[in-house]
Structure formats: structure tokens, C-alpha cells
Amino acid sequence: MSNNLLKGKRGIIFGALNNQSIAWKVAEAAKAQGASFTLTNAPIAMRMGEIQKLAESCEAEIIPADATSLEDLEQLFEKSQEVLGGKIDFVLHSIGMSPNVRKGKPYDGTNYDWFQKTLDVSALSFHKTLQTAKKMDALNEWASVLGLTYIAAQRVFPDYNDMAEAKSLLESIARSFGYHYGTEKKVRVNTISQSPTVTTAGSGVKGFDAFINYAEEMSPLGNASAEDCANYCISLFSDLTKYVTMQNLFHDGGFSSTGVSRKVMDRFMED
Numbered sequence: 001m002s003n004n005l006l007k008g009k010r011g012i013i014f015g016a017l018n019n020q021s022i023a024w025k026v027a028e029a030a031k032a033q034g035a036s037f038t039l040t041n042a043p044i045a046m047r048m049g050e051i052q053k054l055a056e057s058c059e060a061e062i063i064p065a066d067a068t069s070l071e072d073l074e075q076l077f078e079k080s081q082e083v084l085g086g087k088i089d090f091v092l093h094s095i096g097m098s099p100n101v102r103k104g105k106p107y108d109g110t111n112y113d114w115f116q117k118t119l120d121v122s123a124l125s126f127h128k129t130l131q132t133a134k135k136m137d138a139l140n141e142w143a144s145v146l147g148l149t150y151i152a153a154q155r156v157f158p159d160y161n162d163m164a165e166a167k168s169l170l171e172s173i174a175r176s177f178g179y180h181y182g183t184e185k186k187v188r189v190n191t192i193s194q195s196p197t198v199t200t201a202g203s204g205v206k207g208f209d210a211f212i213n214y215a216e217e218m219s220p221l222g223n224a225s226a227e228d229c230a231n232y233c234i235s236l237f238s239d240l241t242k243y244v245t246m247q248n249l250f251h252d253g254g255f256s257s258t259g260v261s262r263k264v265m266d267r268f269m270e271d
């Protein structure tokens with residue numbers, strides 16, 4: 001269903017790797033709501049080639065960029081404005097990667113070079129994106145910039161590893177940059193804290209199946225799907241949420257406010 005909520009808006013969508021990616025669903029929803037946008041991902045992700053299909057169905061140009069490279073980001077904003085014909089109204093940062101998670105390092109045996117890489121890719125890239133956009137004055141007033149995060153920034157989930165620190169930093173950057181960009185240009189910056197979702201990044205976390213089932217039983221509404229996350233992103237890119245900024249917004253079926261659910265309690269009841 002389309003209400004043309006993003007009609008006439010121009011955007012940049014980072015992080016669509018395959019059709020499970022949250023960014024993929026956001027691109028499809030943004031297209032259905034009348035937006036035009038460019039798609040971007042790390043050059044290494046391009047080799048898998050799946051993003052091409054999305055680009056065709058969304059009539060979007062692909063501009064490769066490593067989100068940790070300021071040079072790539074400058075090119076991305078320059079080319080996107082050229083291709084789309086003006087300044088940008090929305091940006092989705094849907095990026096996460098931890099070499100420590102990937103290579104199975106435990107939290108208390110971390111490799112610090114990899115830890116730095118986790119922070120650079122998963123959090124500082126958000127700052128770099130915002131700083132580049134601001135320096136180039138590439139965003140329109142009331143533009144909306146979103147990052148995706150997880151509740152491990154606030155509570156301990158043992159196997160989420162150094163991604164927990166990366167997400168805390170990401171959420172903090174949204175708040176701080178939201179202040180600076182808001183006062184000067186009325187640009188809003190938020191993070192969405194999403195339920196565990198089956199994607200390439202999500203499934204990389206050890207014990208992901210248990211994780212997702214537990215969250216399902218703890219959440220009064222159940223886990224939020226990637227499609228529903230995309231719909232929430234659209235609402236935040238739209239003009240219906242103009243005064244929402246510097247927030248971390250939970251999109252998790254109520255998980256973050258639940259101490260324990262009956263379903264989980266029932267598992268511990270003695271007959």
C-alpha cells in the first residue's frame with residue numbers, strides 16, 4: 001500500500017546485501033512510497049551481485065562506498081546529488097560488522113585491532129557519514145538520518161560481543177550529531193533499536209536461534225519483522241515525524257519494557 005509518504009524525496013540507502021537485509025526492505029518500501037534514491041554498499045559486498053536486482057526493481061543507481069572512507073563518502077554524496085538532481089532528504093545507515101564476532105573471539109579475549117575495526121565500521125562510519133554530509137551541505141532542511149541498533153547497547157547479551165560497545169557509540173553519535181545538525185540545519189538524527197531479525201549480520205551472532213526465540217516469547221507483540229522495521233523507517237523519513245530527533249527508538253514488540261513474560265515464566269513453573 002502506498003500513501004506516497006516520500007513523494008519527491010531523495011535518499012541514500014546503505015547496507016542492502018541480499019533480500020534478507022533490513023536495508024533491502026527499506027529500499028522496496030521507499031520506492032513504493034514514491035522516493036528516489038541511490039543504493040550503496042562496501043565494494044566487497046558488490047561482488048556478490050545481488051544488489052543489482054534491487055537496483056533494477058527500484059530504478060536506483062548503485063554507488064559503491066566503504067563507509068569508513070571519507071573519500072568514498074564524499075564521492076557518494078556528490079554523485080547521489082548529481083544522479084537524483086538535488087540535495088538529499090533521507091539517509092539510512094544499515095551497517096554492522098565485527099571481526100571478533102566473525103572469528104569467534106570471546107568478549108574477554110578480544111583482539112584490539114579487530115575491536116577498532118568493529119567501532120570504525122559499525123559506529124564511526126555514522127559520524128563520518130554525517131560529518132561529510134554536513135561539510136558538503138548535502139542535506140535539505142528537515143532531512144532525516146537513521147541508524148539501526150540493538151538493545152545490547154543498554155543490556156548485556158553475552159554473545160553480542162564488541163558490537164554492544166559499537167551500538168552504544170552509534171546511539172551516542174545520533175544524539176550528539178543530532179544536536180549540532182539540528183541547531184544549524186534542522187536535520188534530524190535517530191537510531192531504531194530493532195528486534196533480532198534473520199539476516200546475514202544477525203545470523204553471525206553465536207546462538208542466534210535461541211536469541212530470536214527468547215525475544216519472541218518475551219515480547220508482548222512478538223519480534224518485529226524486517227518489513228515492519230522498514231515501515232517504521234519510512235515513517236521517520238516522512239514529514240509526519242518532523243520533530244523527532246536525537247532519539248533511540250525501540251522497534252521490538254515491547255521487549256525493552258518487559259521484565260518477564262508469562263510465556264517465559266511458564267517454562268520455569270514447577271508442576
Ligand SMILES: NC(=O)c1ccc[n+]([C@@H]2O[C@H](COP(=O)([O-])OP(=O)(O)OC[C@H]3O[C@@H](n4cnc5c(N)ncnc54)[C@H](O)[C@@H]3O)[C@@H](O)[C@H]2O)c1
Pocket residue numbers: 014015016017018020021022023041042045065066067068093094095096097121148149150193194195196197198199200201202203
Ligand atoms: N539482524 C538483526 O538481528 C539486527 C537487529 C538489530 C539491529 N540490526 C542492525 O541492522 C543493520 C543492518 O543489518 P542487517 O541485519 O540487515 O544485516 P546485513 O548483513 O544484511 O547488513 C549489514 C550491511 O553492512 C554492510 N557493511 C559492512 N561493512 C561495511 C563497510 N565498511 N562499508 C559499507 N557497508 C558495510 C554489509 O555489506 C551489509 O550490507 C546493522 O546495523 C545491524 O547491526 C540488526
